[in-house]
Amino acid sequence: MPYALRARRAVRETVSGLPREFWWLWTSTLVNRLGAFVATFMALYLTLDRGYSATYAGLVAALHGLGGVISSLGGGVMTDRLGRRPTLLIAQVATAASVALLGFVRDPVAIAGVAFLVGMASNASRPAVQAMMADIVRPEDRIRAFSLNYWAINLGFAVSSMAAGFIAEVSYLAGFLLEAGMTLVCAIVVFLRVPESRPAESVKTAPGSDGSVGLGTVLRDGRFMSVVGLSFLIALIFQQGSVGLPVAMGAAGFTPAEYGMAIAVNGVLIVVLQIPVTRFIEHRDPRRLLVVSSVLAGYGFALTAFAGSVGVIALTVCVWTLAEIVNAPTQTGLVVRLSPTHGRGRYQGMYTMSWSVAALVAPLLSGFVIDRFGAEWLWGFCAVLGTVAGVGYGVLMRRLPEETAGVEARVEAGTEAGVEAGVEAGVEAGVEAEAGPESGPVQPAKGAVRAQPEVGAG
Numbered sequence: 001m002p003y004a005l006r007a008r009r010a011v012r013e014t015v016s017g018l019p020r021e022f023w024w025l026w027t028s029t030l031v032n033r034l035g036a037f038v039a040t041f042m043a044l045y046l047t048l049d050r051g052y053s054a055t056y057a058g059l060v061a062a063l064h065g066l067g068g069v070i071s072s073l074g075g076g077v078m079t080d081r082l083g084r085r086p087t088l089l090i091a092q093v094a095t096a097a098s099v100a101l102l103g104f105v106r107d108p109v110a111i112a113g114v115a116f117l118v119g120m121a122s123n124a125s126r127p128a129v130q131a132m133m134a135d136i137v138r139p140e141d142r143i144r145a146f147s148l149n150y151w152a153i154n155l156g157f158a159v160s161s162m163a164a165g166f167i168a169e170v171s172y173l174a175g176f177l178l179e180a181g182m183t184l185v186c187a188i189v190v191f192l193r194v195p196e197s198r199p200a201e202s203v204k205t206a207p208g209s210d211g212s213v214g215l216g217t218v219l220r221d222g223r224f225m226s227v228v229g230l231s232f233l234i235a236l237i238f239q240q241g242s243v244g245l246p247v248a249m250g251a252a253g254f255t256p257a258e259y260g261m262a263i264a265v266n267g268v269l270i271v272v273l274q275i276p277v278t279r280f281i282e283h284r285d286p287r288r289l290l291v292v293s294s295v296l297a298g299y300g301f302a303l304t305a306f307a308g309s310v311g312v313i314a315l316t317v318c319v320w321t322l323a324e325i326v327n328a329p330t331q332t333g334l335v336v337r338l339s340p341t342h343g344r345g346r347y348q349g350m351y352t353m354s355w356s357v358a359a360l361v362a363p364l365l366s367g368f369v370i371d372r373f374g375a376e377w378l379w380g381f382c383a384v385l386g387t388v389a390g391v392g393y394g395v396l397m398r399r400l401p402e403e404t405a406g407v408e409a410r411v412e413a414g415t416e417a418g419v420e421a422g423v424e425a426g427v428e429a430g431v432e433a434e435a436g437p438e439s440g441p442v443q444p445a446k447g448a449v450r451a452q453p454e455v456g457a458g
Contacts, residue, residue, distance in 0.1 A: 032092075036160045050111075079131050079348070087128040103176025134344055144278055147277075221338070239363075240366060269318060269322070291390045291393050295386050299382075302382055305375070
């Protein structure tokens with residue numbers, strides 16, 4: 001078969017079978033990331049245009065990140081209580097307003113406060129997006145859907161990062177207003193084309209249960225919190241690409257331009273390889289994928305200790321980028337599997353928070369290790385974190401039941417009998433307690449759904 005025909009067939013199989021609502025949500029994500037200019041030039045704006053110190057710029061970045069940590073949980077609660085669509089609309093409109101305001105404020109205290117609001121508003125939409133995708137996409141298609149969404153995020157960010165430099169040369173205020181405008185476009189797309197997807201709470205999740213899920217429920221879910229802890233370790237590793245690597249390269253005598261060339265490999269590879277790699281991993285054992293990607297990420301960064309040129313550093317970026325491509329959709333799919341239907345927002349919020357906290361901790365950690373012990377110790381520490389995370393995923397995944405997806409498949413078939421049959425199957429398999437999170441309310445019939453382990457489906 002000619003290469004062009006094979007490529008066309010691969011693309012068609014990758015995008016086929018996903019609901020129309022997903023593609024509108026995907027479009028909203030792409031537009032949002034295409035307009036993400038402010039995060040790219042914020043430090044330059046504060047230091048070069050406004051004349052503030054690097055310390056103040058770091059404080060503003062930390063407050064922005066702190067806002068994201070807080071809103072991860074707040075956005076998750078809103079997603080479950082208000083609904084996915086209202087949360088998205090509120091977050092996107094608030095983001096547009098706060099970003100536009102940030103372009104006009106001049107007082108340093110006001111800038112710091114508005115940056116905190118921007119962090120809160122922009123991060124509040126993430127649990128809603130992830131919960132909505134889990135609602136509208138069939139279990140066996142989720143890893144593909146999450147990969148396509150991750151691809152859109154990186155494609156949009158790659159384009160916006162390049163455009164941000166040119167926009168900043170013309171006018172920083174134009175960048176703020178453009179991002180605000182494109183965020184409003186996202187809200188309009190959601191308002192016009194994306195319906196609410198929160199399942200109706202008409203069926204009990206289990207006999208004797210009221211189906212209610214609070215933050216306490218999430219915190220008491222030891223298995224899920226283990227995933228949150230492991231994702232925090234993985235996030236600490238990947239954050240080093242933007243915090244530890246530039247500092248280490250600068251200390252070794254490399255220029256900012258050389259760092260830019262090396263890290264650009266990350267974005268290019270994700271855009272080029274995310275879809276074909278997803279086709280390769282879609283129906284493979286998720287435990288192996290998580291273990292291998294964790295170890296590959298840790299040791300990919302560890303190889304930086306032996307890199308003496310930009311070319312070799314770029315090769316190490318290739319290694320941990322491949323781990324990122326595999327880990328991101330697989331880990332998100334695991335979070336969906338462990339989340340009860342009516343608690344997806346809170347569960348996704350807690351998962352998102354692990355990355356937000358890592359974004360706060362990673363700069364402090366990398367700076368302390370590099371200053372106190374040297375960059376080689378930081379890269380060795382990444383190897384340790386990757387190994388711990390890999391072992392953790394291996395142990396955790398071995399404890400997960402294989403029949404959970406059968407319950408959800410029956411639920412999506414649209415019959416109460418299917419729910420009871422799924423629960424009874426879990427009891428017979430000795431995993432009634434594990435079946436609870438995935439059993440949910442009766443969904444509208446969508447046709448026959450192929451029963452398979454949901455974690456493999458993403």
